[in-house]
Amino acid sequence: EAGVAQSPRYKIIEKRQSVAFWCNPISGHATLYWYQQILGQGPKLLIQFQNNGVVDDSQLPKDRFSAERLKGVDSTLKIQPAKLEDSAVYLCASSTFGGANEKLFFGSGTQLSVL
């Protein structure tokens, strides 16, 4: 079974620039998550999609972060403009929704460095 695909793997930008990350979830997974993982910390949820609708974006800094999942499959996360404190690994994850076997699977992440 193919896993969660993310690109790019690494990105280095200067502060105030913009950046976008892409995610393709596991086939059939209706729920997609973006997490931010700062070095030495656990993943922190930014936004959750169910198909192409937003379930929870309460922790997304909406003044600079945006995300979309237009066709209910792939998703993009954008930061504009980036700040130094946005340096982190951005992890995409997907799961089925509901049921006894619901499990969360992560992609390899995009490591963002803001200089």
Added chain:
Amino acid sequence: GENVEQHPSTLSVQEGDSAVIKCTYSDSASNYFPWYKQELGKRPQLIIDIRSNVGEKKDQRIAVTLNKTAKHFSLHITETQPEDSAVYFCAARFSGSARQLTFGSGTQLTVLP
């Protein structure tokens, strides 16, 4: 808000010894508790999980125990090997329709040969 606390933050054990990592959670209605292993530069990978209707679950050298009354759960690794060295994260799925996971801050486990 919902909170998961994880201890210790670092743990060193001799190869062959056991390792125990503990987590506490805040929402008594939480119903799902997975553990993830993250090797350096790699994705977090699910290694074991437990649901609130079960007190213990084992898979070869790893086991998870859940105490719903005390609101804590633990990961036990027996006969540790150098390849067990990694960061381990616990998580809890809190009540509510969103079914999100909240993660602990992680434990860096080092198995010394």
